[in-house]
Amino acid sequence: MSGASAAIAADTPHGAAPAAGQSSRRARRASFAWGFGALALALLVLSPVVSLVIAAAQGSGELWPHLLAHVLPQAMRETALLLAGVGLLVVGLGAGAAWLVTAYEFPGRRWLEAGLLLPMAVPTYIVAYAYLDLMHPIGPVQTALRGVLGYARPRDLVLPDLRSLPGCILLLGFVLYPYVYLPTRALFLMQAANLVEAARMLGRSPASVFLRVALPMARPAIALGASLALMEALNDIGAAEFLGVRTLTVQVYATWVNRSDLAGAAQIALVMLVAVAALVAVERRARRGRGFAGTAQRSRAMARTPLRGWAPAGAMALGLVPVAIGFLIPASYLAQAAATRIARTGFPETILPEIGNTLLYAGLATAIAALLGVLVACAPRLVSERFGPALIRVASLGYALPGAILAIGLLGPLALADTAVSAALQATLGSAPALIGLGTGSALVIAYLIRFLAVSVGTCEAGLARVPPSLPDAARMLGRGPTATLRHVQLPLTWPAALSGALLVFVDCVKELPATLLLRPLNVETLATHLYGEAARGTYEDGTIAALLIVAVGLIPVAILLRLGAPHADGRANRRES
Amino acid sequence: MIGRVEMFGLASLLAIVPLGAATAAEVNLYTTREPGLIKPLLDAYTAKSGVTVNTVFVEKGLAERVAAEGARAQADVLMTVDIGNLIDLVDRGLAQPVRSTILEAAIPAPLRDADGRWFALSMRARVVYADKTMPQKSIAYEELADPKWKGKLCLRSGQHPYNTALIAHHLVKHGPEKTEAWLTGLKANLARKPAGGDRDVARDILAGTCEIGLGNSYYVGLMRSGRGGPDQQKWGDAITVAMPTFQGGGTHVNVSGAVVAKNAPNREEAVKLLEYLVSDAAQGLYAKADYEYPVKAGAPVDPLLTALGPLVIDPVPLADIARSRKAASLLLDKVGFDN
Numbered sequence: 001m002s003g004a005s006a007a008i009a010a011d012t013p014h015g016a017a018p019a020a021g022q023s024s025r026r027a028r029r030a031s032f033a034w035g036f037g038a039l040a041l042a043l044l045v046l047s048p049v050v051s052l053v054i055a056a057a058q059g060s061g062e063l064w065p066h067l068l069a070h071v072l073p074q075a076m077r078e079t080a081l082l083l084a085g086v087g088l089l090v091v092g093l094g095a096g097a098a099w100l101v102t103a104y105e106f107p108g109r110r111w112l113e114a115g116l117l118l119p120m121a122v123p124t125y126i127v128a129y130a131y132l133d134l135m136h137p138i139g140p141v142q143t144a145l146r147g148v149l150g151y152a153r154p155r156d157l158v159l160p161d162l163r164s165l166p167g168c169i170l171l172l173g174f175v176l177y178p179y180v181y182l183p184t185r186a187l188f189l190m191q192a193a194n195l196v197e198a199a200r201m202l203g204r205s206p207a208s209v210f211l212r213v214a215l216p217m218a219r220p221a222i223a224l225g226a227s228l229a230l231m232e233a234l235n236d237i238g239a240a241e242f243l244g245v246r247t248l249t250v251q252v253y254a255t256w257v258n259r260s261d262l263a264g265a266a267q268i269a270l271v272m273l274v275a276v277a278a279l280v281a282v283e284r285r286a287r288r289g290r291g292f293a294g295t296a297q298r299s300r301a302m303a304r305t306p307l308r309g310w311a312p313a314g315a316m317a318l319g320l321v322p323v324a325i326g327f328l329i330p331a332s333y334l335a336q337a338a339a340t341r342i343a344r345t346g347f348p349e350t351i352l353p354e355i356g357n358t359l360l361y362a363g364l365a366t367a368i369a370a371l372l373g374v375l376v377a378c379a380p381r382l383v384s385e386r387f388g389p390a391l392i393r394v395a396s397l398g399y400a401l402p403g404a405i406l407a408i409g410l411l412g413p414l415a416l417a418d419t420a421v422s423a424a425l426q427a428t429l430g431s432a433p434a435l436i437g438l439g440t441g442s443a444l445v446i447a448y449l450i451r452f453l454a455v456s457v458g459t460c461e462a463g464l465a466r467v468p469p470s471l472p473d474a475a476r477m478l479g480r481g482p483t484a485t486l487r488h489v490q491l492p493l494t495w496p497a498a499l500s501g502a503l504l505v506f507v508d509c510v511k512e513l514p515a516t517l518l519l520r521p522l523n524v525e526t527l528a529t530h531l532y533g534e535a536a537r538g539t540y541e542d543g544t545i546a547a548l549l550i551v552a553v554g555l556i557p558v559a560i561l562l563r564l565g566a567p568h569a570d571g572r573a574n575r576r577e578s
Numbered sequence: 579m580i581g582r583v584e585m586f587g588l589a590s591l592l593a594i595v596p597l598g599a600a601t602a603a604e605v606n607l608y609t610t611r612e613p614g615l616i617k618p619l620l621d622a623y624t625a626k627s628g629v630t631v632n633t634v635f636v637e638k639g640l641a642e643r644v645a646a647e648g649a650r651a652q653a654d655v656l657m658t659v660d661i662g663n664l665i666d667l668v669d670r671g672l673a674q675p676v677r678s679t680i681l682e683a684a685i686p687a688p689l690r691d692a693d694g695r696w697f698a699l700s701m702r703a704r705v706v707y708a709d710k711t712m713p714q715k716s717i718a719y720e721e722l723a724d725p726k727w728k729g730k731l732c733l734r735s736g737q738h739p740y741n742t743a744l745i746a747h748h749l750v751k752h753g754p755e756k757t758e759a760w761l762t763g764l765k766a767n768l769a770r771k772p773a774g775g776d777r778d779v780a781r782d783i784l785a786g787t788c789e790i791g792l793g794n795s796y797y798v799g800l801m802r803s804g805r806g807g808p809d810q811q812k813w814g815d816a817i818t819v820a821m822p823t824f825q826g827g828g829t830h831v832n833v834s835g836a837v838v839a840k841n842a843p844n845r846e847e848a849v850k851l852l853e854y855l856v857s858d859a860a861q862g863l864y865a866k867a868d869y870e871y872p873v874k875a876g877a878p879v880d881p882l883l884t885a886l887g888p889l890v891i892d893p894v895p896l897a898d899i900a901r902s903r904k905a906a907s908l909l910l911d912k913v914g915f916d917n
Contacts (some may be wrong), residue, residue: 007675070911132774133809137785163773242733244773247917254737257638258907260666340807404638411639411646418650438647445605518639522606522632525613533635538777538800543808556653 020404048409057265089173094180119326121554125238180225362509365448373456382482399454404514463497644725645646698833723763800867828892
C-alpha cells in the first residue's frame with residue numbers, strides 16, 4: 001500500500017521538486033501524506049462498488065436472456081427518452097436562469113437569484129404526489145377548468161395524464177434544473193468580462209452573446225450540473241414508479257425486491273454504472289484540450305446590463321416560471337395540506353428531534369464532503385497529474401448508483417470494519433460496543449459522504465477549471481508543497497465554487513431517503529424518513545409538515561449562500577485577485 | 579431541547595450507547611411496516627408491560643441489513659408485509675424457530691410456519707373497487723380479463739408485491755399458460771398505464787378514468803373513515819367494493835407478519851412481543867387502527883370491513899404463493915404488463 005502511495009506521490013507535475021532545500025523535503029513529505037490520503041479515500045468510495053461486484057458475481061447470469069428479450073428494449077428506450085428530455089430541460093432552464101440573473105440587472109434580481117434554487121429542496125416523489133393531486137381529473141385545476149368551459153363530468157374533458165413519460169420529464173426537469181443553475185451561475189460570476197463585453201461591442205445580439213460566448217465558456221459547469229441532474233433522474237425511483245415510468249432503475253428494484261435476486265439487481269446496477277461512467281468519459285474527452293481557464297492577469301466580473309422599460313418585468317416573469325412550477329405551486333399545495341393537518345391533529349411532537357437528527361447527520365457529512373471535495377478536485381494539480389484525475393473519477397462513483405443499491409453495497413464493508421474494529425478494541429481495551437459502523441449514525445455519514453462526494457468534487461473541479469494552471473504550477477516550482485499551494489493559491493480562488501458545492505451536498509443529504517432508511521440507528525427518525533413513513537402508507541398529507549421542514553432546512557444554506565456568496569463573488573473576489 | 583437531541587444523535591453516532599445493557603427490559607424491532615401503522619400497537623404494549631420497544635422502520639433491504647449485522651445484530655423481531663418477504667427471511671436463515679402455545683393457539687395453522695419460523699399477525703384481502711353502477715356484486719379475479727372491461731380497468735404496477743402475490747396465486751391455481759393469457763387480458767383491459775397506488779384506483783374511478791380495479795381491503799377503511807382526509811373519503815365513498823374470489827375458490831389474502839431474528843439478543847422479550855400481538859387487545863387494534871383482518875378467530879373486525887361482506891379465504895397455502903412470486907414477476911415482464 002505504501003509503495004503505491006509513493007508512486008502516486010513521486011508523480012508530481014513537471015517532474016520532481018528541486019532536490020535540495022528543507023522546504024522541498026517538507027513538500028515531499030506532504031506529497032506522501034496526500035498520496036496516502038488519496039488512496040484511503042479511493043478505497044472507502046470503492047468499497048460498496050466492490051461489494052456489489054462480489055454480490056453480482058454470485059448470480060448465474062440466467063437473468064440476462066429474460067432481460068434482453070422482455071425488459072431491456074423497453075426500459076432502455078424509456079430511460080433514454082427520460083434522460084434526453086430531462087437533460088434538455090435542465091440545461092435550458094438552468095443555464096438560461098443563471099445567465100438571466102448574472103448578465104442583467106433588474107429589480108428583484110437578488111430574490112430571484114435565491115428563489116431559483118428552491119425546487120431542489122423538495123424530494124421529487126413528493127412533488128409528483130402533489131402535482132397528481134393538483135392535476136388529477138378531479139383535482140382543483142381540472143375542476144376549475146371544467147367550470148370555466150362548462151363541462152359537467154370529468155370524462156367530458158380528457159386531458160393528457162401526468163402519469164406518463166412526458167409528465168415525468170416535465171416534473172423532474174423543473175425540480176432538478178438547480179443542479180445546472182447553481183454551478184453555472186457560479187461560473188458566470190467568475191467569468192472574465194472581456195469576452196462577453198467584446199462580443200457586445202462587436203454588436204452581437206444578447207441571444208448571440210449567450211449562445212455563442214457564455215454557453216460555450218460555461219460548458220464545464222453545465223456538463224457537471226447536467227450529469228448530476230441526469231444521475232438523479234436515472235436513479236429516481238419514487239417519482240418514476242408513481243408516474244408509471246419503467247426505467248432501468250425501476251427494473252433493478254423489481255429484480256431485487258420481487259424476485260429476491262440481489263445478484264441480478266447488482267448486475268443491472270453495475271452495467272448502468274459502467275454506462276454512466278462511459279458517457280461522462282466521452283463528454284470529458286470531447287472537452288479536453290479546450291481552454292476554459294481565465295488568465296492570470298487581473299479580471300473583472302462582468303457588469304450586469306441594466307434592463308429598462310418593460311424588460312425588467314419580462315425578465316422577472318421569465319425567471320419566475322421555473323420557480324413557480326418547481327417550487328411555489330407544489331409547496332403552497334403542501335403548505336395548505338400541512339395547515340389542515342395541524343388544525344386537525346396538532347403539531348407532531350416528534351418533529352423537533354427529527355430536525356435535530358437531520359441537521360446533525362447532514363451537517364457532518366456536508367462538512368467532510370466539502371473539505372474532501374476541494375482536496376480531491378485539486379489533486380491533479382497538486383499530487384499527481386496521472387492519478388489525480390483517476391481519483392476524481394473514483395470519488396464520483398457513488399452518485400452514479402441508485403441510493404438503495406449503494407446502501408446495500410455499503411453493508412458488507414461496514415460489517416467488515418465493525419469486525420476489525422471490535423476485535424482491535426477487544427484486544428486493547430478488553431471490551432467493545434456491539435456495533436460501531438452498522439446501525440449507528442456513522443454509517444449514515446459515511447453513506448452520505450460516498451454518495452454525494454461527486455457533487456462537491458464536481459463543483460470544485462468546475463470552479464478550478466477557471467483558475468489558470470500557471471498559478472499553482474508557479475507555486476509548486478517555487479518549492480511550495482501541495483498543502484501550501486492549496487492554501488495560498490487554489491482555496492482563495494475556488495471557494496465560491498466549493499461553497500455552492502457544499503450547499504448542494506447539504507440539501508442532497510437532508511432529502512436523501514433510501515440510504516437513510518436502511519442504515520439509520522434504532523429509534524432515529526429524520527425529516528425524510530418521517531415523510532416517507534407517512535407517504536408509504538398512503539397518508540402523505542400527514543407528512544407534509546416534515547416535507548415543508550425539509551424545504552425550510554434546505555433554505556438555511558440558501559440564505560447563507562446569499563449572505564456570503566453573492567457579495568463575495570461580486571466584489572471581494574476581484575479585490576483578492578488584484 | 580435541541581441540545582439534548584444533538585447529544586442523543588452524537589451518542590448514537592459514536593455508538594457509545596451500550597445497547598441491550600440497560601436495566602429495564604427492551605426489545606428491538608426492525609420493521610418494514612410504517613411507524614404510523616404499528617405505533618399504536620407498540621405504545622399499548624409498552625403501557626401494559628413496561629417493556630421499551632426500540633424500532634427502526636426499514637423498507638427495502640431489511641433482510642440484507644440483518645444479514646450483514648450477523649451475530650452482532652441488535653434485531654430481536656423482524657416485522658414485514660407480504661408472505662414472500664416473510665418466507666424470504668426464513669429462506670435466508672435470518673429467523674429462528676419459536677415454540678409458543680399462545681402463538682399456536684391464536685394463529686390458525688395455514689397462517690404460520692409449522693416450525694414456528696414465521697407468524698402472520700394480520701390479513702388483508704385483495705378486493706375489487708368498482709364504479710357504483712356496476713351491476714354484479716360478486717366477481718371472480720379471472721373475469722377481470724373479460725373483454726367487456728376493455729379500457730375500464732385501473733391497476734397499480736404489476737411488480738408491486740400486492741399484485742405480484744395475486745398473480746403468483748393465480749399461477750398456483752391455473753398454471754403458467756392460463757396465467758399468461760389472464761395477464762394479457764388484464765393488460766388489454768387497462769384504462770391507463772399501471773401507476774400510483776391502490777387508492778388511485780378509487781380516485782380514478784371517481785374521475786371516470788376507469789370503472790373497475792383492484793385494491794387492498796384496508797384502504798377502503800382508511801378512505802371511508804376519513805382518516806386520510808376529506809378528499810380520500812370522497813374517493814372511498816365513490817366506489818362500491820366487491821369481495822372477489824377465484825372461480826371455485828376463495829379470496830386472495832396476503833398477510834403482515836413477523837419472525838424472531840436468528841441472533842436475537844432479547845429472545846424471550848421477542849416472543850413475548852409476538853404473543854402480545856396476537857392477544858385479543860392487539861388483534862382488535864389491528865382492526866381498529868389499520869382496518870386489517872385479525873388472524874385470531876373471533877377477534878373483532880371493523881364495521882367498515884364487515885360491510886364488504888364475508889371473507890372466504892382461498893385454500894392455496896401462503897407458502898406456495900410465496901414460492902411462485904419470482905415466476906409471477908418474470909411473467910409480468912414477459913407480457914410487458916407495466917409498459
